Amino acid sequence: MLGIVPGGLPAPSQAEAPRPDSLQAILEDYRSLAVGREGVPVRDREMMLGGMDVTLTAGWIYPITTRAGVKAGLLFEGEGRFTYRADDPVEGRLLESSLERRNLLDLYHEGIFADRFDQVLVVSSFDPANGDWGTTKAVADGHGEDIGLSDSSPARQTKYLARAMEWESIDQVLATADMNGGKYLKASFSGGTMDLEHEWDEAELFLSSLSVWDPREGGYRALTAARRGGDDRGEPAMARLLDARLEVATADNRSGSIVSELTCSITREGVHVLPFQLVSHRNPRARGPASDERVLYLRRVTDDQGRALEFAHRLGRVLVRLPAAPARGATVRLRFECEGDVFAVKGREDRSFSFDWFSWYPEPVAPDPGLFTYTLDVRTRAPVVAVAPGEVRSSRQSGNVRELEVAARVPKRWVPLLAGAYHTREFLAGITPVRVHLLREDDDLLSRMAKHAGFFLDFFADRLGAYREEALDIVEVPRDRTPFDGLGASGMVLLKPHVLKRLEAGTALGEEILAHEVAHQWFGMDAFVISDEDAWLYQSAAEYFAGMATGALLKDETGRKHASEIRARWWRDARKSAGAGSIEGASLHTGPKGMPQRERLLLDRGPLVLHMLRGIAGDENFFAILRRFLARAAEDGRGTTDLLQSVAGEVLGQDMGWFFDQWVRHGGIPRIHIEYRIQPRVDGGFLLEGRSEQPADDTFKKMYIPIDLEMDDGSHERSTIIQDRPVTEFRIERRAGLRRIRVDPDHVTLALYSTGKD
Template sequence: MAKFEPTLKEERYQMLRFVDAENYVTTFLRCVIFSTDATVSDLMTGVEKVPAGDMNTPTKIWHDAREGLFGTYDRPGIDPQLIRVLSNGGNEKAFRWVIHAKGEHSGIIVREPFEDNSYSFLRFASSDDPSDAIPIVECPPAGQSDNTHSSGVGRSDLLAVISHKLNTRIERSNEMFVTDDVVAVLQYDSLNWLDFYISTSLDIDSLYVNGDLVKPAHFGRKPDEVGGGFYVPVPKGAKAGDTLQMRFVYKGTVIRRIRDYTLLTSSILWYPQHGSRQLSRFHLTFTHPPSMTLKSVGDMISSKEIDDDHITSTWQPSYPIRNASFNIGIYKERKLDAKEDVPTSSIYYVTSAGIDNVSISVSQALEFYTKLYGKLPVSHIYATEMLGYHGEAFPGLIHLSDEAFANFTDAFFQEQFTAHEISHQWWGIACDYDSPRDRWISEGFAEYSALMYTQLASTSKSKFFDLLDKYRNDIYGRGAGTIGKKQLPPCVRLGHRVSIGGENNDYNNFVYYKGAWTLHMLRNMLIDLSTFNEDKFMSAMREIYAKGRTQRMSTDTVRAVFERYAGFRLDWFFDQWLYRGELPEYTFAWKKEKQQDGTWKVTMRVRQSGVPPSFFMIVPITVKFDDKPPVRFRINMTGEQAIMEMPPLPDEPDEIIFNDFRSVLCKVSTESF
């Protein structure tokens, strides 16, 4: 029998989506176990073992399982986590248990000791082929979390990167020559190799560790492959806490010229990366043709012309940051008017058609968010146009899609897109999230901030609610996943893994849109229905931002802040909307009866479906009259059906609105009582 019991509640829900139970338990027909220690012997004690054949004539199950770890002759590619264990002595306990069971219960159980989530379960996408297994569940050992240190260093990081000193020369051909001096501290004893990643368009020329010229390794890859993953040797005898000084010298082309645009093909893999969440100090020097304008993260320390063909500028962020980037192009510049407490800002653009609209959005959004949340820790914002249908934000630097400039009549790009990227200066950068499971604190908060900006800036009074409706329809419109029958909707807490085994747009629909809807529901739960005072919600958002300036924000910390302003526990709310994914549907009916004393008796019936019977929600009700002000109150809804009677009304009600102001993410239909 094989068993996998997820240690986190969001992962138990994820298991339920794919195997119809919160724990994986199956009797297997056959299995293959790979292990770096005595795990195989321990697991197989008392089990009758049948030889699977030798290495030269493997059975299909052995052949398929081996390919999953080591690749094929035509497609070499050793599992990176296996490389980590084997290249560093193989002393850490790692295993992969490939299980063939009846029906749809075949899967793979994995332990990867150098991962934040060291245990994972993969389910076969087809009935008997482990080569296309999909990682469904990932979780840390029992009693542990996958939260990172405040510096961003997690269990998966073999070293803490303290600083990068990058000297980059960009030629007219767009070829880039870079030297990166890295200072880092080892996190483990007895390490032999450290894994780094860089764009596949870049090639390492030379590598030095503590002054010695060394040769990087490319385990499991063809010798002529450029860039990508590579491994740096650790000096013999080095132990945890030792400092390494590394110099990477490399070159290549990550900058492409397309018509009038210069495209940076990798915004962060233009320098060697180890770990994706670490905070490091950066000192950046760029040399480039004077015909081009370059803007980087950080404050510009100096800029000077070297000769007729080159200009050099030096940039340095004032505090440790997660990712460093830049943008370069033949730009026109527009400086925006300075405002009190708001960083100065400039736009660098190619497309002139929409520059006025983009300028208004950038200027107004910066002022709006500063008043709403507080000051930013940067003194200047550079918004730079980039070819493509996406945007990306870094400390003080924004990559804006050319669509924001050219397609300024589009309802989304006119306000939402630019406002979303601007809001990332607060959410995801100045206030960063803790674990990858907390990504909604970046994307959901940024998306709802953009919605609130639209509520203020749009000339259409209905646009805010129109966008909420669109997001709701996209969330509810999710189709069947890629594995098996139609799945339950994914939960927000899966973070970047939300699309696994599902649909490509799940990340956008659930981390962005449902994350934003979660804040909208909290906002309307905290609002005073008689005065529409929103001080509680706005104060909570300001406090979350202020806390995030000194610590990485987790979902639990966000919940604790909202609980303090709500005055009651919200664990039920966060469990339903972030840790699980079921979506409610309500059918509402009401009737009115005039009483002998002239008052009106109103009875309401609510049917709830699509969620467990225990699902609980606070729903606002608005009673409208022909010539009197409306009456507003909230009801507590749980169970499959509830029948409620209002207190006697002195006047005849004309209309009753269930879930007014789109206060709950749900579908609502009406029926006769």
């Protein structure tokens, strides 16, 4: 007996009329924002809208209020100007490069971005004008006529707000800010050079961002984002997940129940309401973010004494109201009971399901949900079996019910759960079980993949330090899941069918994708939290090590040939990234149009940058740098470019700031001209003298330029020119004759070389 109640009815708490101070009532109040029809004229009014200094030169402001009359923002129409200051150097660089890419650089000067606007709509958890609305008396003075009053706009904007509420969870954010303390503001500017949105969050995630409306892509695209420190209020999270007991049961692999018992630690003072992410529905045909098809219903939330707690679940978010605000550092235990037909999303034949790219259990809203241990018990209908990362405690069948129990003692940040009619093969790579799960019966492919994955695990462990997960599960996922070829979670690799086809055919690219995902076990999103500007570290490093491991797997001549093909690909595609800005700004290339540039920065330029570091450091030091970096990142729970830079500096005994500045924090590819002269010597040797030149502007980069000397006897010798200023002279002498010289023939440096001989 699975104990599943067929779903469909709304939770009883939603059917009753809410008490005025209930969570439901507060949310509904914030969902009924309206723009007041009574405007107040303003002239030369200065105000702060989040991180923006705003001058309302001349125009009208209208209050935005909730139904209960709480001020929740304003609408301004008229003439205005804003100034945005990027205080942090990273933010400044990102802002500058994203404005440059959009040809908006004339609005930017030394960290300050300014423009005009003729309308701004502000929604906030507080009154941004501090109650200082002026008096309507000014209208009687006749200012209204000078300024020009558009009386249709408040009604139009009220409709706009109502529409926005259907799409966004602003009501939940405002209610959370209101009940937990802290300020939240979102301002939409229009009428300037472009439409902008500014979000200022000092209530939930302590984050501020500036986005621009992109008409080609029909959405806002980030120009910059920055952390706003929480200071004494606590972390940019209200809770961290410490442990989860998850129970999933389905009798038909389509609908069923999900029960999550979460132990969370409270990381802030004064938390009355805890926000979680939890999927609301999985209807791919839904026009909006809400749907009444394939819904996950949250039926009950209880505390550790079994008391029912007030909650609200909408648009992928749950708010849970705690009976009293726990002290910072306290532990709370919450139980969530959900049910619905959110298992299989498509097709009636394929009863497999995959909980791999959304919050299928409640995750605390936070930039970092925290590392947690878990147990997971899944009951499916045979032949569908479940797969999840961790130690398999039991896997059995009784009647047509398949049950899997796994436990994760090594803490993880995320639990992917896949289920299907899998064929599984388990191998031991040293002491680590490697399990391959395919939706096809192919013994040859199963054993080959397990063997190769084991090879990659050993290869990476030798260079990067021991593998720390309980096991490695490699799972085939249906075509329509996860947006990528594959995905590397902690202890698990997900691969799509087209990658398996490549592996079946024995292509190097198939092996490379497998190696890349296995490399994410070290350079993983799950292993340490990575901010956007540090995202290159896990993508570029996984790609770099995947190339190296694939070369080693293919062995000898084939392996060497493959390794040089990979380098040639990085070099060729990285050259196309010359105008794409810096690697740290890669995530600013959003949407389908930004994808190729993002990939060039992360998967071509990034690996080549790591290869240059290896060229400078030498193999032994290079691997020592990465081992120390990964150990330190695991300790701090955070791997950043700054950390890699300081570790590289420690290992190499010199400040490596220049390297990361020029290759990670700035874009561009240097043009280098090498002019040289060869003089034969009486002893049969030669003297090579020359100069390496780069333009003396901000495109200059310090370079270690490899020179290949092909000697008369056909042997090759290596020399390196270190160019540390725009014009560097060099001199190379040998006792043997020289046939020819070549500059960086293996494409191991990112530069455009030209040579001249006199």
